[in-house]
Amino acid sequence: MILLWLISILFIGGIIAWLSERINPNYPRLIALVTVLLDLLLMFSLLGAEPGDGGWVASVDAGWIPRFGISFYLAADGLSVLLLLLTAFLGVIAIGSAWDEIKEQAGFFYFNLLWTLAGVLGVFTALDLFLFFFFWEVMLIPMYFIIAIWGHENKNYAAMKFFIFTQVTGMLMLISILLLAYFHYVQYGALSFNYHDLLAVQTAGRLEMWIMLGFFIAFTTKLPSVPFHSWLPDAHSQAPTAGSVILAGILLKTGAYGLIRFAVPLFPEASMSFAPVAMTLAAISILYCAKVAFAQADIKRLIAYTSVSHMGFVTLGVYAWNEQALQGAVMTMLAHGLSAAALFMLAGGLQHRIHTRNMTDMGGFWAKVPRMAVVALFFSVAALGMPGLGNFIGEFLALLGAFQANITLTVISAFGLIFASVYSLWVIQKVFQGEYANAEFDDSHLSDLTRREMVYFGAMMIGLIWMGMYPQSFLELSQPVLVELINSTESAIAAVVQN
């Protein structure tokens, strides 16, 4: 029941926030904050819950459209709980980053923000594939509005590109879902969109590969991975800061979650024979996007490309499909969620202060804004995989696991560690070091981080240090889920081999 509450609180809170704008333009942000904090509090109760059958700590299953075998079936296990917590945590952070930045139509903005979050929570908990697709769409449309209305100079292009990429590939996934449900009808005599039912569906050979690809493309577009990544730099550079936080911190992770929860378990044989291709795409993403990132002058585009590069480690880990690799993928999702969100907030904060994202105009900000410099240094160093911080745990485990599955691609991907240090340190050099440069912009508003900003960044820093020094708190939650997934796919493959 609690899962239903988590989602509906956000839906309702969103509507109230929108309406409250008429009373006072400052109410929406307050209501949004309270709503998400309430959600976060409720989520903590999931941490103590005893896992029931199959490791689910909470579930709700209500009929929806029984005629087509569609039900309103939500459930959460350790993996979902981790991602729910990440969503709510970054939701709070996103509201904080929008606090002063969003003045126009604030009510509608926070409505969209909360509805996006609600969609994401749905995606992380839906175990009915039709419902999953429904939430997949719910998180897309409000996000489109956030970019298109509150974005920057080229917002319509970016929003449309984001929409088309996700919509077209979402359609592929819908076709795959319908095909799966159809095969369930053929094999078991009834339509069903239930995850557990569909796991039992036997598909084989080329057909299985095609259906699997529908999911794979939808998820790797969201992730994103080469060659479906090019919507991301545009979306990020144009989105308002809060939009970037949600996009980089949470929305990308829905793609990774989809791969782990659906793409591989539903199609074990196809996925395993496809794994070398997926891992190759991952390696290309890691290296190619690191290289493109280095060439960018727009600081948000740069961070966007680094996101694609880091997400490559997730794909690599998922398709290596062993415990270390999967845990690495999950840790990378969590840690990158924080580090990328923080970096986008820093870039957004800079843009808010000096009205440019062009790094070539910047330089020597260290003396002027030392706190911001130290914070930026921290998150850059986290992003380049410094041990002791969360990103290291993720990428190290992903590579450690991937090495056991495919040595060549792991060795190639490892070069990403070198490239990451090249672009991360370049940003620090260009923005904060060197001689102070202010010829191209008005620096009268270039002030150091405020106390409120320090609270957000401080919280994210503590999160990354926690993940880096004692990752067990997180690994323990996802461990049973991942082990179960690995075992069930292995037995499925073994069964096929026997036949």
Next chain:
Amino acid sequence: MQELIWLLPTYPLLGFLALVLTAGRLPKNVVAIIGAGSVGLSFLTAAIIAAQFLASGEEYFIKEVWTWMAVGGFTPGFNFYLDGLSLVMMLVITGVGFLIHLYATGYMADDPGYSRFFSYMNLFVAAMLMLVLGDNLVLLYLGWEGVGLCSYLLIGFWYTNPDNGYAARKAFVVTRVGDTAMALGLFLLFAELGTLNIQDMLHAAEAEWEIGNGLAVAAALLLLGGAVGKSAQLPLQTWLPDAMAGPTPISALIHAATMVTAGVYLIARTHILFELAPNVQELVGWVGLITLLMAGFIALTQSDIKRILAFSTMSQIGYMFLALGVGAWSAGILHLMTHAFFKALLFLASGTVILSLHHEQDIFKMGALRQKLPVSFFSFLLGSLALTAFPYTSGYFSKDEILIAAHGMEGPGMIFFYGGVFGAFLTGIYTFRLFFIVFFGESKAAHPPEQEYGGWNMNGPLILLMILSVVGGFIAVPLDPLFGDHEEHHISGLLHAFMIAVPLIGIAISACFFYFKIWSVEKLMASSFAQSLHKFWNSGWGFDWLYDRLFVLPFLWLARINRADIIDSFYGLVVEVSRAANGMIVKTQSGYLRWYALSIAAGLVVLITIGVML
């Protein structure tokens, strides 16, 4: 007390946190007390622990603190491992580290970034201690990357000059190439042996791999990749001279005494693995030999006082690698320790010289400083003697052991021996070239010093390091239980005398050129061949030039031509095509009845045709 070994990195880590969180608001003397005091506390704790450990007679001691992560059989912990090797390392790091911190409280006194400086320094010491005390390779890697980060931060400490930033990034990226090789080594070791706990891993390797096993060779090679990056050995040596852009105490601490010797530590720590891969072990020796000779030649041609010392460091670490290559593990570590004493001394003394001369680093703009700068003079005298292995100074014992062990090695032993002796000859020349030019002759300083810079906090460490440089060779390092007693190799008295005499001949030649001025460098440099050779050596054998063309420029070129991301232009093409298609379809909506009639008719024909054919 041994239980409290976790306090060692904790003190400087707390110092780091205190300095970072107060963000430069503390008064300087408080910063100095926190910065140097935390490392001092670490040293005291380390000394007590060391005394108890040696008294206990145990071979090793493990303190488990917490499980870092536990992922399907991969369970590295935050565990500390103390044996003879880590004991020597922790004492060097905290002891020499404390002296350098103390010196820095004076050296950096006028710098606006005082607090920032000590916060980085403390973080460095904490990371370096994790590196040598960790019981598993992942924890070692944590320290390994941590010291690299601090090295980056401190090389680029004076950040307003972009050259310093470049040097810092170069150091980080070049060493990260090695680090990545090392990480792959860890993946390989875990995949094959199922653990990264160092002792368990070594036992498993001994049990599973016979000598010369391909996997052992691969693993040793990958670890060697990490070691040559961190220790500035061929082919990843290019970052070290540029690293001199940082404040001089950094050069003493990070780029002479501790971090750059981490590669030596790594190989000594995993020496069993290298013994399983004899070819790789021999390669370690070759890397050391070639690096020590190349760096020696470069040092002959440099004019910046710190760069001379940097190439000298590179060369001395070459000796340590040579020692590892011939299996003289204890001698390599002994040289690591004595080198930490005399090279820290030389760097710190050069710091005093530089400050006394108002930031002059060119030795040809110094001269005649022996009376004006007596402490620096004696520091350089004793440090240089130890560096050239003058009999009974600290450097003599360690280098002597290394060369004798090389002589006793089968195969390339003779090349290693005579190469090493020739390197000692070069050391004699370049070290005393520096010494005579800086402290004798005529003063060429733009601003001759009125007095020597520094109070007790700077001179005290120098005096202590002078003592250690002279008598440090008598310290008994407790390494035998770890590396085993190798049979003593003996060389004839005559050969030994030759070995001792060679560096002295180097000193004499240097004196003839730069003290007595019997011979003249100008005459030597008269031929165009000599000039191009000088230029070649001065540029570090052209490695920077080569790497720029092989790696840096192609990468920049690739980045530049594809700034707009070529994959995106494919989607741009899709948009263009659909626009064009849209345009064509729009044209069909022309409003002319005859067009519609025609198209309906055409459609009918097509449909009927299909119908007939089916």
